[in-house]
Amino acid sequence: MHEWALSDSVAAAALEVKKEQNLKTVDEITVVLGAVQDIAAEAFAEIFDEVKKNYRGIENAKLVIETEPAQFACLKCGNIFGLEREKLDHETGEAIHFLPEMAKLYIKCNKCGSPDFKITQGRGVYIREIKGEN
Numbered sequence: 001m002h003e004w005a006l007s008d009s010v011a012a013a014a015l016e017v018k019k020e021q022n023l024k025t026v027d028e029i030t031v032v033l034g035a036v037q038d039i040a041a042e043a044f045a046e047i048f049d050e051v052k053k054n055y056r057g058i059e060n061a062k063l064v065i066e067t068e069p070a071q072f073a074c075l076k077c078g079n080i081f082g083l084e085r086e087k088l089d090h091e092t093g094e095a096i097h098f099l100p101e102m103a104k105l106y107i108k109c110n111k112c113g114s115p116d117f118k119i120t121q122g123r124g125v126y127i128r129e130i131k132g133e134n
């Protein structure tokens, strides 16, 4: 379960920021989830609510989840294109969700049709902002 590991690292990182910035409490944590990864936002939010209880000072923090859209760069013609999720059928969307490498089988450059591309955006998971009181 990636969501547990992610929740733990987000909580630990928030605690670090709290220490660094001398915050009394952490009220809000904004996490950005890339569209091309296998983290289920809902499960992550639920698990985080459990995990944060183990971290003193952030146990009341509200988790805000933002999604970063996917973007690809064609290695053949240099075209930059996005993933239009609604154009994928459900099964394909699921396959990509659970195994991002599968994307290569389904997604092709919308200009030259090449399946050789790199993911330039939407792959990472990071903390955008931590709000608290000092």
Ligand SMILES: [Zn+2]
Residues within 6 Å of the ligand: 074, 075, 076, 077, 078, 079, 109, 110, 111, 112, 113, 114
């Ligand atoms: Zn291309």
